[in-house]
Amino acid sequence: MALLPIRLYGDPVLRRKSVEVPEVSEEIQLLARDMLETMYDADGVGLAAPQVGRSIRMLVADASHKDGGAGGRVFINPVILEAWGELSYDEGCLSVPGLSAELVRPEAVRVRFQDETGATREEEFHRLWGRVLQHEIDHLEGKLFVDYLSPIKRALIMKKLKQLQKEAKSGIAL
Numbered sequence: 460m461a462l463l464p465i466r467l468y469g470d471p472v473l474r475r476k477s478v479e480v481p482e483v484s485e486e487i488q489l490l491a492r493d494m495l496e497t498m499y500d501a502d503g504v505g506l507a508a509p510q511v512g513r514s515i516r517m518l519v520a521d522a523s524h525k526d527g528g529a530g531g532r533v534f535i536n537p538v539i540l541e542a543w544g545e546l547s548y549d550e551g552c553l554s555v556p557g558l559s560a561e562l563v564r565p566e567a568v569r570v571r572f573q574d575e576t577g578a579t580r581e582e583e584f585h586r587l588w589g590r591v592l593q594h595e596i597d598h599l600e601g602k603l604f605v606d607y608l609s610p611i612k613r614a615l616i617m618k619k620l621k622q623l624q625k626e627a628k629s630g631i632a633l
């Protein structure tokens with residue numbers, strides 16, 4: 460297992476649209492394990508492949524400390540089939556360290572995905588699990604949580620974002 464460098468705001472890979480994973484190969488399973496290890500090491504609850512420089516549709520998540528479940532999960536080619544309810548949550552991102560913002564999103568989502576064995580599953584996710592999945596699936600579209608902020612709120616944190624961008628360009632990654 461290995462820790463992977465996390466790409467920061469300003470890195471173009473975070474804006475690319477990811478492609479489907481054609482097959483859950485051993486390489487994909489290894490990447491999933493490394494992503495989980497990297498996520499736990501960074502104290503995150505979710506991590507999408509673009510955040511470690513791979514433009515492929517996979518992510519890992521673990522919201523079990525807060526909202527139950529068995530632990531870390533792997534989601535390959537995830538698709539949101541349905542979303543409902545409403546929940547406000549203080550959302551952050553490992554690629555935008557030190558910043559968070561209160562965002563309203565659907566409380567629950569029904570997601571179809573493949574697990575780490577390649578099996579196709581369909582499940583409902585609520586509260587933090589639902590939030591993490593929506594946030595990480597956005598990453599696969601090249602979308603970041605700061606994109607949802609109002610222009611005023613965005614302007615307020617722009618200074619910090621610019622600093623992060625400078626750091627990303629100079630090759631410093633957490």
Ligand SMILES: [Zn+2]
Nearest residue numbers: 551552553554
């Ligand atoms: Zn993120």
